[in-house]
């Protein structure tokens with residue numbers, strides 16, 4: 001991939017495309033398959049760099065992993081992890097490193113986890129803290145709260161953990177450790193976060209009890225439950241589908257359909273928000289695939305209007321605020337995005353990167369500690385934007401550039417391959433101009 005990509009003002013985009021496999025479910029299928037006894041088969045796997053790092057990790061932990069076709073993988077789990085011979089390099093993936101630490105913590109092994117420059121800046125105590133309370137030991141090798149970190153796993157005791165942030169990564173790490181802990185593990189979350197771990201653990205034969213608790217859930221599982229290999233069909237990723245759909249909404253005259261998009265309500269907050277903004281977004285052919293609701297989503301060019309995004313919706317669209325902000329730049333009026341402090345601890349500080357990038361493109365933006373406000377209008381563009389190793393910052397600005405007056409360039413676009421390797425070809429195939 002070149003060292004920068006440029007999006008040019010494009011004429012109407014049109015066509016039907018298929019969303020790449022869901023990244024959250026792809027990581028989980030690899031990790032659970034690696035922990036299970038027997039052969040797990042996966043179809044529709046996202047073959048992005050983040051997931052491939054998880055595949056290499058479970059191989060290093062003792063599973064046999066084989067690609068059998070496009071998006072088709074076979075994972076022969078050893079029924080447990082063993083000490084790997086090399087450092088577990090999770091690349092750019094927060095999901096990969098946090099879930100793998102939880103999974104590995106319950107086995108008698110030692111392992112060192114590391115990642116790229118972006119991952120080395122992200123907080124890890126949110127996961128190592130509760131895992132240490134369960135009995136795992138961690139040693140920071142460079143800086144506290146950051147990878148590289150050394151884990152000594154072993155005999156764990158179940159805990160009753162109350163999360164302060166709605167994070168599926170924290171919840172999942174504790175539940176995976178709980179599978180191999182003595183006694184019962186309970187996780188309570190302040191708000192509902194994506195539930196792919198709970199659903200997929202059941203598909204792998206584990207008993208998981210989920211109860212409503214306040215605005216969130218209380219999830220309970222008993223330790224000593226071996227996972228049984230299964231088949232996983234991964235549906236399309238709504239977080240990736242958001243990019244071609246956004247292009248459809250902001251480039252005049254466009255009509256773009258993305259097929260096979262997962263419609264789990266804990267992932268679709270962006271689509272609800274766009275509809276409130278006046279987007280012509282329709283969902284057809286609703287069906288079930290891989291234990292999830294899926295559908296085909298069509299976005300037609302729409303004059304959007306600014307809205308206040310309800311703060312309680314944040315968890316269901318946390319990765320989508322960058323692309324929401326890009327579309328809000330073309331809306332009439334102000335879009336208010338608050339209660340999204342978690343955006344600051346993703347692959348980059350996504351609030352400040354979006355504020356900088358949009359401002360460089362001539363958009364009026366206001367930054368707050370836990371949010372930002374975008375005032376829409378004609379978007380000038382004509383800027384080169386830093387992306388700080390963040391795929392979603394890169395893709396959001398490229399989509400913006402398709403409808404801006406002047407071209408928009410992004411630096412270091414190679415990170416797009418972590419979640420959406422076919423992004424440029426897909427957008428150009430629909431009639432967009434990115435080079």
Ligand SMILES: O=C(O)C1=C[C@@H](OP(=O)(O)O)[C@@H](O)[C@H](O)C1
Nearest residue numbers: 024095166167168169170318319
């Ligand atoms: O569990 C997951 O698959 C994910 C959870 C979210 O992170 P947090 O758990 O940190 O909110 C999300 O941002 C990430 O892209 C994927």
Ligand SMILES: C=C(OP(=O)(O)O)C(=O)O
Nearest residue numbers: 092093094095096319346
């Ligand atoms: C935050 C993201 O992923 P992760 O936390 O796995 O790096 C993302 O894909 O937007």
